[in-house]
Amino acid sequence: MKVRIGRKKIQHRTVSFDAAQNAVLLIEQRLLPHRFEVITTKDYPATARAIRDMVVRGAGAIGATAAYGLAQGMRAFRGANPDAFERHVEKVFQTLANARPTAVDPVNAMKQVRQRASLGGTVAQRQALALEAAEAFASEDIEHCKAIGRHGCKLIRNGMNVLTHCNAGWLAFVDVGSATAPLYAAQSMGRQFHVFCDETRPRSQGASLTAWELAQQQIPHHVIADNAAGHLMQRGEIDLVIVGSDRVIGRTGEVANKIGTYTKAVLAARHKIPFYVAIPCSTIDWQMRRGRDIPIEERHEDEVLGAWGVDQTGRRSFVRVANPTSKARNPGFDVTPPDLITGIITPAGIIKPSRIWAERHQLGFPGPQPV
Secondary structure (H helix, E strand, O other), X not given: OEEEEOOEEEEOOOEEEEOOOOEEEEEOHHHOOXXXXXXXXXXXXXXXXXXXXXXXXXXXXXXHHHHHHHXXXXXXXXXXXXXXXXXXXXXXXXXXXXXXOOOOHHHHHHHHHHHHHOOOOOHHHHHHHHHHHHHHHHHHHHHHHHHHHHHHHHHOOOOEEEEEOOOOEHHHOOOOEOOOHHHHHHHHOOOOEEEEEEOOOOOOHHHHHHHHXXXXXXXXXXXXXXXXXXXXHHOOOOOEEEEOOOEEEOOOOOEEEEOOHHHHHHHHHHOOOOEEEEOOHHHEEOOXXXXXXXXXXXXXXXXXXXXXXXXXXXXXXXXXXXXXXXXXXXXXXXXXXXXXXXXXXXXXXXXXXXXXXXOHHHOXXXXXXXX
């Protein structure tokens, strides 16, 4: 997407790679919306920390970052012994995979990189193939998001009020986004609509990131407190809900997404409002058998007990909000059952959650094709 910096609009990807420096380039999302900055992670531990500490976040973006991070770690290996190289690769893989355990995109992305790299006969060939595979994943992420926009834009009608939760925009992917892709596509067709952005506590990605994106795109919107959504639904002020996901169970259609998604799905069902989930194929977990097995990340309690912001001098600072002696629980994600989901917007089309397994070969299932 193009970012307005002063009077200029500059094309940016959320994540990219500098082969000469063997470095990953990331938009520092914790500084948004107050400051736009691109940072460099110079080795794979730094890349893993950027994922863990949410310098970069969002399913496709951390998938591409992990893919680049794995290639980065592989390219940093010195030597020609294939066994030592594979031990090193496994260490890099596990470091990056453990950075954000709920999302499946990083693991799927890195599996693609390892599979492609394994075709090389020498360590040097595997290193080169790894970077090619990481670049391919990043490009595929963009194409998947564009396809989501083409399929999902038909849901956006003139005069609609659309609710989003968290950020599944271009900042959460390499470009375009998943939940925002139908919005951007509909805007390009001249349709007029309005977006309500859940603030999405505790890290407020809706207020800081989705709202920033929509402002950049000049799409009318309001930020709302998370608990205001039910009130607006009750009064008929929300027509459609579109969210992203960090993991969709291919066998069941269960959806793991930012904490609060399940609540919105329950409210939408109560008020008979369509509830859609937008995902690229890399977000589908074909191995896990039920949503209860998804590892739900428990993040630091400070995210709940306080908030980051910018003071009058422009300095970014943390402010304690809660009672000084209180503790907090901070699960980062919840799981929404398929019966609460109207449809999954995928690169292959809009599919009922119960139909994902039946349509698996159109959705990138890595197993054998049917005869």
